Amino acid sequence: MATPASRNPSFVTATKRLASSLSSARGRDAVRLLPSYLADARSVVRYSPEHPQGALQLGVAESLLLEDWLVPALNRPVSIPANAIYYQPTQGRADFIDTMATYIEDLLQLQPLRLKRENLVLGAGCNAVLENLCFTLAEAGESVLLPTPYYAAFEFDLVARAGLRVEPVTTHAYHPTKQQNDAQIYFPNTAALNAAYERCLQQQSTPKILLLSHPHNPLGICYPPSVVQECIQWCRERQIHLISDEIYAGSVYGETFVSALQLADRHDQGLGPYVHWVYALSKDFALSGLRVGAAYTENEEIVLPLQKLNDLCCISSTTQLWTKMILEHEMEGGESWVHAFRRMNHSRLAQRSAQLTAVLDEFRIPYLTPTAGLFVWIDLSRYLPSDSHLTPSEQERKLYLELVHTYGLLLTPGLSMKNEQPGFFRCVFTAATEEEFALSLQRLRTFAKEKS
Amino acid sequence: MATPASRNPSFVTATKRLASSLSSARGRDAVRLLPSYLADARSVVRYSPEHPQGALQLGVAESLLLEDWLVPALNRPVSIPANAIYYQPTQGRADFIDTMATYIEDLLQLQPLRLKRENLVLGAGCNAVLENLCFTLAEAGESVLLPTPYYAAFEFDLVARAGLRVEPVTTHAYHPTKQQNDAQIYFPNTAALNAAYERCLQQQSTPKILLLSHPHNPLGICYPPSVVQECIQWCRERQIHLISDEIYAGSVYGETFVSALQLADRHDQGLGPYVHWVYALSKDFALSGLRVGAAYTENEEIVLPLQKLNDLCCISSTTQLWTKMILEHEMEGGESWVHAFRRMNHSRLAQRSAQLTAVLDEFRIPYLTPTAGLFVWIDLSRYLPSDSHLTPSEQERKLYLELVHTYGLLLTPGLSMKNEQPGFFRCVFTAATEEEFALSLQRLRTFAKEKS
Numbered sequence: 001m002a003t004p005a006s007r008n009p010s011f012v013t014a015t016k017r018l019a020s021s022l023s024s025a026r027g028r029d030a031v032r033l034l035p036s037y038l039a040d041a042r043s044v045v046r047y048s049p050e051h052p053q054g055a056l057q058l059g060v061a062e063s064l065l066l067e068d069w070l071v072p073a074l075n076r077p078v079s080i081p082a083n084a085i086y087y088q089p090t091q092g093r094a095d096f097i098d099t100m101a102t103y104i105e106d107l108l109q110l111q112p113l114r115l116k117r118e119n120l121v122l123g124a125g126c127n128a129v130l131e132n133l134c135f136t137l138a139e140a141g142e143s144v145l146l147p148t149p150y151y152a153a154f155e156f157d158l159v160a161r162a163g164l165r166v167e168p169v170t171t172h173a174y175h176p177t178k179q180q181n182d183a184q185i186y187f188p189n190t191a192a193l194n195a196a197y198e199r200c201l202q203q204q205s206t207p208k209i210l211l212l213s214h215p216h217n218p219l220g221i222c223y224p225p226s227v228v229q230e231c232i233q234w235c236r237e238r239q240i241h242l243i244s245d246e247i248y249a250g251s252v253y254g255e256t257f258v259s260a261l262q263l264a265d266r267h268d269q270g271l272g273p274y275v276h277w278v279y280a281l282s283k284d285f286a287l288s289g290l291r292v293g294a295a296y297t298e299n300e301e302i303v304l305p306l307q308k309l310n311d312l313c314c315i316s317s318t319t320q321l322w323t324k325m326i327l328e329h330e331m332e333g334g335e336s337w338v339h340a341f342r343r344m345n346h347s348r349l350a351q352r353s354a355q356l357t358a359v360l361d362e363f364r365i366p367y368l369t370p371t372a373g374l375f376v377w378i379d380l381s382r383y384l385p386s387d388s389h390l391t392p393s394e395q396e397r398k399l400y401l402e403l404v405h406t407y408g409l410l411l412t413p414g415l416s417m418k419n420e421q422p423g424f425f426r427c428v429f430t431a432a433t434e435e436e437f438a439l440s441l442q443r444l445r446t447f448a449k450e451k452s
Numbered sequence: 453m454a455t456p457a458s459r460n461p462s463f464v465t466a467t468k469r470l471a472s473s474l475s476s477a478r479g480r481d482a483v484r485l486l487p488s489y490l491a492d493a494r495s496v497v498r499y500s501p502e503h504p505q506g507a508l509q510l511g512v513a514e515s516l517l518l519e520d521w522l523v524p525a526l527n528r529p530v531s532i533p534a535n536a537i538y539y540q541p542t543q544g545r546a547d548f549i550d551t552m553a554t555y556i557e558d559l560l561q562l563q564p565l566r567l568k569r570e571n572l573v574l575g576a577g578c579n580a581v582l583e584n585l586c587f588t589l590a591e592a593g594e595s596v597l598l599p600t601p602y603y604a605a606f607e608f609d610l611v612a613r614a615g616l617r618v619e620p621v622t623t624h625a626y627h628p629t630k631q632q633n634d635a636q637i638y639f640p641n642t643a644a645l646n647a648a649y650e651r652c653l654q655q656q657s658t659p660k661i662l663l664l665s666h667p668h669n670p671l672g673i674c675y676p677p678s679v680v681q682e683c684i685q686w687c688r689e690r691q692i693h694l695i696s697d698e699i700y701a702g703s704v705y706g707e708t709f710v711s712a713l714q715l716a717d718r719h720d721q722g723l724g725p726y727v728h729w730v731y732a733l734s735k736d737f738a739l740s741g742l743r744v745g746a747a748y749t750e751n752e753e754i755v756l757p758l759q760k761l762n763d764l765c766c767i768s769s770t771t772q773l774w775t776k777m778i779l780e781h782e783m784e785g786g787e788s789w790v791h792a793f794r795r796m797n798h799s800r801l802a803q804r805s806a807q808l809t810a811v812l813d814e815f816r817i818p819y820l821t822p823t824a825g826l827f828v829w830i831d832l833s834r835y836l837p838s839d840s841h842l843t844p845s846e847q848e849r850k851l852y853l854e855l856v857h858t859y860g861l862l863l864t865p866g867l868s869m870k871n872e873q874p875g876f877f878r879c880v881f882t883a884a885t886e887e888e889f890a891l892s893l894q895r896l897r898t899f900a901k902e903k904s
């Protein structure tokens with residue numbers, strides 16, 4: 001287990017705090033929390049008709065597949081009433097909260113009216129509501145447990161202003177299988193969580209939150225219900241807060257999704273104070289530009305703090321009206337636009353995903369069978385350079401740069417997401433146009449051929 | 453000077469931090485930072501046709517005077533391009549930044565293209581960009597100097613998440629006049645700032661920021677250029693950051709406004725690293741529901757941190773497009789809609805203001821001659837109860853509750869804004885309809901008659 005991530009679980013290294021009257025160290029540190037591999041990517045010439053040799057974007061978790069549905073939907077007229085001019089309830093307009101709650105109940109297959117409207121807080125993006133949720137649950141310096149690999153920007157969202165500490169939860173050692181491409185090896189279980197818990201205590205930091213990405217980014221799968229159930233039970237016993245980030249809940253195209261809200265619901269007692277949920281429209285609707293996020297909790301101690309802190313990240317009233325209109329729209333014939341949209345989206349996701357995995361199969365490149373999200377988790381470790389003087393991190397970086405510069409493929413390197421082993425990459429299959437995606441597959445073939 | 457504010461400048465009292473696994477102390481503390489007099493107001497029955505005896509709203513700094521212009525403007529069609537769907541530059545869309553910069557240059561009478569576009573950051577409200585600006589300038593525990601009286605919600609914005617300490621800058625002792633209704637007595641000068649600076653050091657807190665509200669909330673006036681100039685000079689000498697909050701810059705109806713950006717500009721050297729500026733559309737356009745705030749700095753060390761932190765409070769892309777359309781709209785005949793709107797707004801503000809001060813004059817109630825903002829700063833200290841066993845704070849609260857319960861008038865009590873003397877109130881003259889405003893004046897007359 002002597003991999004970089006497990007050797008050094010506390011990755012937020014202390015940066016040298018230069019005394020300066022011009023700026024704060026915490027402001028400068030915030031910038032350093034952003035993934036450094038992005039800096040490599042910024043200078044790369046991108047593909048365009050003028051730069052046919054430019055790099056293709058397979059790294060950003062966005063979907064370009066939905067414009068034909070979204071642009072007309074966004075351009076439908078919305079009537080703006082006078083009351084939209086003024087200060088709104090910080091957590092969202094009452095009617096929009098109801099619309100969102102109804103949408104979420106449908107999405108997660110909860111009972112209608114299961115969600116308490118007064119416990120739903122709508123803010124400007126998943127990152128914004130997640131930060132506030134964590135702020136109300138944990139003090140600065142306390143730890144958030146994050147199973148690896150994980151969405152790299154969590155480090156920014158949790159550390160930059162909320163001052164939390166991230167404790168990666170490594171999982172490989174706690175499963176009998178050693179197959180890197182068996183999804184099970186990535187599942188957090190009681191033993192893995194206990195070990196992470198102990199590491200926090202050794203660092204004099206109180207473990208306070210377990211943050212699950214479910215469906216999982218970057219793995220492209222959902223956790224099986226038994227895994228989520230085990231996490232819920234562990235959290236309740238340890239009095240740790242479980243936050244289920246279900247931002248891809250509407251992008252599950254290859255299995256049936258079971259939300260943590262379903263699994264945690266004990267009917268008579270509800271979710272209880274230790275299970276929380278966040279979501280946004282940025283992935284399932286690709287509407288990242290609209291900044292519509294949601295947090296739900298039945299922990300009554302934090303509802304008022306959450307609502308008040310939300311004043312610092314409110315959603316524009318007109319965006320609330322607009323989103324309400326989109327979510328409630330009916331097609332000719334009366335079908336819900338959202339249902340038709342989701343069906344179409346699932347079919348397009350499945351198609352792109354299948355195109356990508358067909359190429360991987362062709363070259364026997366291992367991957368986790370994708371069922372959710374906009375990406376596939378690919379094992380390119382066999383292509384790592386064998387230079388024995390390189391660290392695993394340097395090996396992966398070399399392969400990453402080779403993919404970018406020699407093959408024009410921009411993927412997300414696994415170690416940037418604290419994966420336990422080098423050589424794994426997240427490949428987003430939705431951020432390219434049809435033409436670009438076809439070219440990506442062609443380049444991937446070239447890579448595999450030349451490297452084998 | 454033995455007034456509550458000066459006796460106890462460090463108003464953020466330590467709250468008892470109960471150990472709880474259910475929520476964080478900092479989340480619970482955030483709620484306590486909200487002004488407590490609002491809790492009194494919440495339970496009060498408000499005026500409505502069904503409750504003609506209900507209390508009239510003269511406390512919230514909103515303007516209802518502009519709906520006839522704003523509702524049609526908000527309902528003009530906006531074309532949403534496909535690129536609005538996706539993640540935007542965190543600081544705002546390039547074309548919207550340019551529109552806002554042009555608008556600000558016009559508003560503040562700066563040279564066209566004076567503002568560096570890359571130094572302007574647009575976020576979801578003045579509170580959101582102010583918090584981030586302070587975060588990039590000062591560490592947790594460092595102090596923000598705030599001349600008294602001040603907008604009470606600054607305490608929430610600066611303390612709740614950014615963890616700053618607020619040091620009220622009392623001013624009365626540092627002026628020869630002792631006339632409470634001579635505006636001069638409220639002006640921060642070098643002696644007042646030096647004293648506040650020393651108080652911070654005594655509290656082991658580094659003074660780092662001076663935050664000016666200019667035009668001033670709650671005083672309803674602009675600081676004279678010489679006062680702002682003295683503050684700028686003091687800040688530069690002390691290496692303290694001056695932030696000029698000019699959210700009412702477009703609501704100056706009784707004098708000529710001179711922005712800190714004009715006064716601080718040293719042409720060849722620009723603003724330098726110690727002068728910063730915040731603004732929003734919430735007051736001058738009454739568009740508080742749209743959450744459009746702006747921060748400007750020429751301190752290059754904080755530009756990137758500000759842009760990155762802004763990811764946690766981005767403005768919806770559609771709101772950016774909408775606002776751009778409104779700011780660039782031309783009337784029939786080619787006049788700028790913004791210019792016509794501002795002229796109309798100034799005339800309505802002047803009219804309401806004159807109606808209110810006429811009643812005050814009638815009863816010889818002292819006030820600061822208002823020239824800016826949505827309110828008048830009124831001296832009702834002669835009506836304070838004379839019970840000698842009451843503290844000044846209890847006296848003011850008694851008068852406040854009498855105004856609410858006996859006379860149906862909801863004003864903002866001065867001590868909630870850390871005024872140095874009890875008995876002063878901010879009276880907002882724009883948050884009532886025509887009918888309600890007429891009734892407010894009538895009730896104010898009744899109050900003055902019965903109390904004299």
